[in-house]
Amino acid sequence: MPRSQRRAALVHPDARDYDLLDVLHALADRTRMTIVRTLRTDPERACGTFPVDVAPSTLTHHFRVLREAGLIHQREEGNRRWTTLRLADLDGRFPGLLDSILAADKRAAP
Numbered sequence: 001m002p003r004s005q006r007r008a009a010l011v012h013p014d015a016r017d018y019d020l021l022d023v024l025h026a027l028a029d030r031t032r033m034t035i036v037r038t039l040r041t042d043p044e045r046a047c048g049t050f051p052v053d054v055a056p057s058t059l060t061h062h063f064r065v066l067r068e069a070g071l072i073h074q075r076e077e078g079n080r081r082w083t084t085l086r087l088a089d090l091d092g093r094f095p096g097l098l099d100s101i102l103a104a105d106k107r108a109a110p
Helices: 020-027 030-041 056-069 087-093 097-104
Strands: 044-046 072-077 080-085
Touching (some): 020 030, 020 097, 030 044, 030 056, 030 072, 056 072, 087 097
Antiparallel strands (some): 044 080, 072 080
16 A cells, blocks of 8 residues: 555553543543543444534544543554444543543533
């Protein structure tokens, strides 16, 4: 594959390196909260299947923010990228934080 067509390596921080402000920043966006809430109920999804209305390039940006903050893990399988929530890592570093934020999100659908 030509160099220009190669995908960049995915960055997944070690849970020990999580920064609370990075996690909170990642969750401070409606689209990213929708992605996280979706993964909380559906453990793994292909990237194009999330219930968000944004351009693919914008969705890629949101996934990068979530991934680099440590909220999600992504893996490539063929031509698809699969996304999972790193709940055990998050709870290990910040116990109960994600569920507390999701419960307090008053704009979320019931």
